[in-house]
Amino acid sequence: MNYSEALAYMKKAAERGSVLGLSRITELLRLMGDPQGKLKTVHISGTNGKGSFGAMLTSVLKNAGYKVGGFSSPAITKVTDSFRIDGCEISNQEFADIIGDIVPICESMDEKPTEFEVLTAAAFELFVRKGCDIAVVECGMGGDLDSTNVIKAPVLSVITNVQKDHSAFLGDTIAEIASHKSGIIKKGRPVYFGGDSEEAYEIIADAAEKNGSELFLPDYSRFEWSESCFGINGADFIYNGEKLHIPLLGTYQLENAVNVISCVEILRHEGLKISCEAVRRGLADVKWHGRFEVLSKEPLIIYDGAHNPDGIRCAADSIRRYFSDKQVALLIGVMADKEYGLYADMLGELAETAFAVKPANPRSLDSQKLADALNAKGLRTEPFAVLAEGVRAAYSYAKEHDVPLIVLGSLYMYREVTDALSGISE
Known part of the structure; x- marks a missing residue:
């Protein structure tokens, strides 16, 4: 075989x-x-x-x-x-x-x-x-x-x-x-x-x-x-x-x-x-992927597979520790069965804007629904139906505004995100 x-x-x-x-x-x-x-x-x-x-x-x-x-x-x-x-x-x-x-x-x-x-x-x-x-x-x-x-x-x-x-x-x-x-x-x-x-x-x-x-x-x-x-x-x-x-x-x-x-x-x-x-x-x-991993240094892009409330809490704590002097941009994609309504409450004060995407998985939450939930809580969020387009938009925003980009959510989208970033840098 x-x-x-x-x-x-x-x-x-x-x-x-x-x-x-x-x-x-x-x-x-x-x-x-x-x-x-x-x-x-x-x-x-x-x-x-x-x-x-x-x-x-x-x-x-x-x-x-x-x-x-x-x-x-x-x-x-x-x-x-x-x-x-x-x-x-x-x-x-x-x-x-x-x-x-x-x-x-x-x-x-x-x-x-x-x-x-x-x-x-x-x-x-x-x-x-x-x-x-x-x-x-x-x-x-x-x-x-x-x-x-x-x-x-x-x-x-x-x-x-x-x-x-x-x-x-x-x-x-x-x-x-x-x-x-x-x-x-x-x-x-x-x-x-x-x-x-x-x-x-x-x-x-x-x-x-x-x-x-x-x-x-x-x-x-x-x-x-x-x-x-x-x-x-x-x-x-x-x-x-x-x-x-x-x-x-x-x-x-x-x-x-x-x-x-x-x-x-x-x-x-x-x-x-x-x-x-x-x-x-x-x-x-030790080496491990997808856990507050630096994917790019200019602009600074970090991937963290936080997808449940405790994971998001830990990610928020890390953002505070590493970037206490500035707000960050977020790129988020999650599964539909997660408590995504809590994300804005836990991350809103740390982020100036967010980009919502849908991972390529049948259990994924629609990016528009995620954006609506985050916007309703006061976290300015733009949805993208195509994940690669969301990555490009988030990358451009981070580079133009000189802010760290934190990618959060399902590990199922790790390869999609890294492939999209590779296409941008080529």
């Missing part, structure tokens, strides 16, 4: 929709010889921060000498971006080879697996074939019914935080959402919770107790940083007296770094050999 054929099959699988449950993925993996059972795995759930956390942990483990598989979603650029070996995206042909071997098994099943289930199975099989020492696997949504939750004995389960998102599937309350995410906790295996919600903590602590799993929390007393530690080249902080650096922007990345370092200590107790030097180098070397 070649790459185009693999993509065609994934499109066919996508037409089956998104159906929660573990029966299909369990059957598919059984027919494949249960590759997930042959791996050491760190399993990650949480509302925000999963991708950045996974990227940091992968970089640390790689620098400790381990071969690390990584699976995350959604894909930021193209489907192969969801699969990484030692932090590097796999090739088109590697993806095609794996999918080609799985397709006959999928087609032999009475109930065919969904797109994400096929991708999940492909990830486990890839990591086994590549001889990975450990895999860092991110839930697609929720936890208990997510197709990645076939892992029976993870080295560590991680719940980065719990906030409101995907309410149509996970519930309207923090308690309901936490109950889904705590479903990744397995009997006798350690679990780490990095969030600050007391309501979520109670649910997670109860699930950990029922499973006989030791629950760990972050200890901020060993970390030090100041308001001045944030710069356009990253952030510096001190852990146990040692100065560490992360190149990722966004004030929330320090919380992710605290979670990673806390989990490294747990992994050491689980037998992994991770030196302090591996932690230092790993954090300093």
